[in-house]
Amino acid sequence: MEATVTTATEGKxxxxxxxxxxxxxxxxxxWFFIVSDALTxxxxxxxxxxxxxxxxxxxxxxxxxFTHFPFxxxxxxxxxxxxxxxxxxxxSSVTMVLAVDAGHHLKRTKVAWYMLLTIIGGxxxxxxxxxxxxxxxxxxxxxxxxxxxxxxxxxxxxxxKRVALHDFATATGEAENSMNANGLSAxxxxxxxxxxxxxxxxxxxxxxxxxxxxxxxxxxxxxxxxREESAEKIKSAVLVVEGANLERNEYGNRLFxxxxxFITGFHGFHVFSGVVINVIIFFNVILGTYEKRKSYEMVxxxxxxxxxxxxxxxxxxxxxxxV
Amino acid sequence: MAAHAHESNVKRIWTVFVIxxxxxxxxxxxxxxxxxxxxxxxxxxxxxxWIFIILTIVKAYxxxxxxxxxxxxxxxxxxxxxxxxxxxxxxxAFILLTExxxxxxxxxxxxxxxxx
Numbered sequence: 001m002e003a004t005v006t007t008a009t010e011g012k013x014x015x016x017x018x019x020x021x022x023x024x025x026x027x028x029x030x031w032f033f034i035v036s037d038a039l040t041x042x043x044x045x046x047x048x049x050x051x052x053x054x055x056x057x058x059x060x061x062x063x064x065x066f067t068h069f070p071f072x073x074x075x076x077x078x079x080x081x082x083x084x085x086x087x088x089x090x091x092s093s094v095t096m097v098l099a100v101d102a103g104h105h106l107k108r109t110k111v112a113w114y115m116l117l118t119i120i121g122g123x124x125x126x127x128x129x130x131x132x133x134x135x136x137x138x139x140x141x142x143x144x145x146x147x148x149x150x151x152x153x154x155x156x157x158x159x160x161k162r163v164a165l166h167d168f169a170t171a172t173g174e175a176e177n178s179m180n181a182n183g184l185s186a187x188x189x190x191x192x193x194x195x196x197x198x199x200x201x202x203x204x205x206x207x208x209x210x211x212x213x214x215x216x217x218x219x220x221x222x223x224x225x226x227r228e229e230s231a232e233k234i235k236s237a238v239l240v241v242e243g244a245n246l247e248r249n250e251y252g253n254r255l256f257x258x259x260x261x262f263i264t265g266f267h268g269f270h271v272f273s274g275v276v277i278n279v280i281i282f283f284n285v286i287l288g289t290y291e292k293r294k295s296y297e298m299v300x301x302x303x304x305x306x307x308x309x310x311x312x313x314x315x316x317x318x319x320x321x322x323v
Numbered sequence: 324m325a326a327h328a329h330e331s332n333v334k335r336i337w338t339v340f341v342i343x344x345x346x347x348x349x350x351x352x353x354x355x356x357x358x359x360x361x362x363x364x365x366x367x368x369x370x371x372x373w374i375f376i377i378l379t380i381v382k383a384y385x386x387x388x389x390x391x392x393x394x395x396x397x398x399x400x401x402x403x404x405x406x407x408x409x410x411x412x413x414x415x416a417f418i419l420l421t422e423x424x425x426x427x428x429x430x431x432x433x434x435x436x437x438x439x
Binding site for chain 2: 020021022023028031032035038039042043044045047049050051052053054055057062078079080083084086087088091093094096097098100101104220232274300303304306307309310314315317318321322323
């Protein structure tokens with residue numbers, strides 16, 4: 001019995017039970033999970049950087065890829081949409097930290113309301129990301145792929161603007177309902193499926209169509225070929241590519257779409273898990289679990305995770321869309 | 324439990340929100356305008372990209388210090404979280420980016436044909 005008594009180690013440094021870093025076990029472990037997760041994300045972003053530096057003179061320009069905004073069809077709106085998504089996530093971070101703050105004062109209703117707002121923000125962000133993916137996968141202009149795996153895009157020589165395949169080519173119908181060369185015919189958005197010959201015929205019939213290669217020129221724009229060079233270049237094309245999948249995409253380097261799906265997908269999965277955990281904690285708040293415990297530290301812990309998700313997005317936003 | 328006093332931080336939270344919003348707006352505006360002067364290169368990268376990276380670190384600082392409340396944690400705890408990251412991440416980025424440009428040089432200097 002005496003032994004049991006002496007294990008009550010209050011006041012002893014190494015006896016356990018004290019908190020030298022003034023943080024509870026749970027909070028500390030959440031922080032160290034976040035450290036390891038941060039390293040995972042930096043691994044992905046550094047790999048993206050590696051591939052980008054490897055293909056520095058031909059990497060797609062993000063401004064030209066992400067140009068959609070809801071209800072603004074055909075309007076060129078680079079970055080506005082991702083900026084909006086960034087704001088949604090930052091704002092949901094604010095409501096989360098307000099929930100944590102209300103928790104410190106044991107204000108149950110306030111915590112519940114702020115948690116609810118955070119969850120709504122997270123769901124809106126997920127919806128936005130789904131919309132972004134939908135546009136990315138469907139594609140906008142279409143392109144050709146050469147034997148060497150390079151992408152050739154089309155430009156109207158008179159206006160200098162990009163033209164979509166359906167602007168100058170006519171689908172002959174032969175390729176319809178067949179698995180086309182581009183392998184993307186499962187995409188319901190694409191109503192016409194072009195054969196390579198359709199595109200070549202359309203190119204020959206419209207003398208204003210020029211080809212744009214992946215290569216960036218001195219000013220950082222994609223190189224525009226002359227009509228003669230274009231006519232020569234189109235001979236090296238072997239595939240029609242519309243939209244994007246993990247194998248190839250109409251925007252340029254194949255790795256670009258792979259990294260897009262992988263990094264934003266992994267981040268989106270974090271947001272999704274964050275929303276699920278927030279919902280669980282939200283119900284606990286409503287049921288009064290933390291009221292009884294006289295501590296809202298659980299809210300603080302999921303808050304840490306939620307802010308981390310926001311933090312990662314800040315970096316993804318910079319390295320994928322801005323730089 | 325927690326040693327720091329539980330005074331309300333609401334004002335601080337909104338201040339940080341305003342800072343984060345302003346920084347994001349500046350980033351987006353710069354990204355759309357892409358001013359001529361920022362296209363010059365410094366240490367292998369455009370000035371604009373350096374500005375973006377610095378602004379991102381500013382945002383990360385505010386999120387971690389204010390929202391994740393690192394500023395209220397004990398110093399030893401705070402730095403045991405932040406130091407490994409600010410040592411390892413630049414190290415990893417440096418190596419991968421250097422090797423990336425090396426591979427690029429090999430590809431473009433004609434030892435390997437990559438566009439046939």
